[in-house]
Structures are given as structure tokens and as C-alpha cells.
Amino acid sequence: MKKLLVFTLLIGLAYVGMAQEAKPASGPVLTFKEKTFNFGDIYQGDKVTHVFSFENTGTEPLILSNVLVQCGCTATKWPKEPIEPGKTGEIEVQFNSAGKFGMNNKAVTAVSNATNAQERVTFTVNVLPKKDSK
Numbered sequence: 001m002k003k004l005l006v007f008t009l010l011i012g013l014a015y016v017g018m019a020q021e022a023k024p025a026s027g028p029v030l031t032f033k034e035k036t037f038n039f040g041d042i043y044q045g046d047k048v049t050h051v052f053s054f055e056n057t058g059t060e061p062l063i064l065s066n067v068l069v070q071c072g073c074t075a076t077k078w079p080k081e082p083i084e085p086g087k088t089g090e091i092e093v094q095f096n097s098a099g100k101f102g103m104n105n106k107a108v109t110a111v112s113n114a115t116n117a118q119e120r121v122t123f124t125v126n127v128l129p130k131k132d133s134k
Helices: 002-022
Strands: 030-032 036-043 047-056 064-069 074-077 088-096 102-112 118-128
Touching: 030 118, 036 047, 047 118, 064 074, 064 088, 074 102, 088 102, 088 118
Parallel strands: 036 118
Antiparallel strands: 030 047, 047 088, 064 102, 074 088, 102 118
């Protein structure tokens, strides 16, 4: 009888634990499809662009309030309107290699009303010397 009671109690606790894990996060959640990107080799003076796609995997509208970059060599475009739950958006990142050389690692931080209020993506690029204009 005691074994049956203990077994029933354990099954009940396991069920409660699984039910809690299955709940979606309350509020907006910013989820990037990819967190890193490698542009590879480019030449000094080149401008390259990449789009980081994301989804609002939460339960309320997601609002990006800012997208922070590390230096003036990086520019961004992002949606100003709310992203509804289940919908997607994009942050366009442009890197200008003028005055840069060698391996560059840069971070872009999305600031929002999400439960993960600051979410970061990164990119790398190897800047080679300018091509000869012969």
C-alpha cells in the first residue's frame, strides 16, 4: 500500500513538472534564427550587408526600442512597429571596412521589451588590403 502511494505521488509530481515546462513564456520573447555570421574575406573599403532574422516566440507584442553597435563602421535598420507573437522581423546590419584591416569581430545588441531585454548577435569579417587598381 505504501509503495502504491509513493508511486502515485511520484507520478503526480512528474506530471506537474512537465505541465510547468510546457507553458510558453509570458510576454514577448526575441528569438534569432542565427546568432553569428561570417562574411569571410573582403577588401578594405568594401561594404557588406547581412540580415539577422528573428521571431517573437512569446505571448505579447515585441517592440525593439534600439539596436546598439560597437562602432561607426556598423549601421543597422530594424522594424519600428510591434512584432506580434509568432511573427518575424529582420535586423539589417551593414559593415563598412574603410580604415579596417585584418580579422574584425563585431556585436550588435537588440534592446526591446522582451523577457530577454538585450539580445546580442555577432559577425566576423577578415579585411584584406585594397586590391591594386592596375
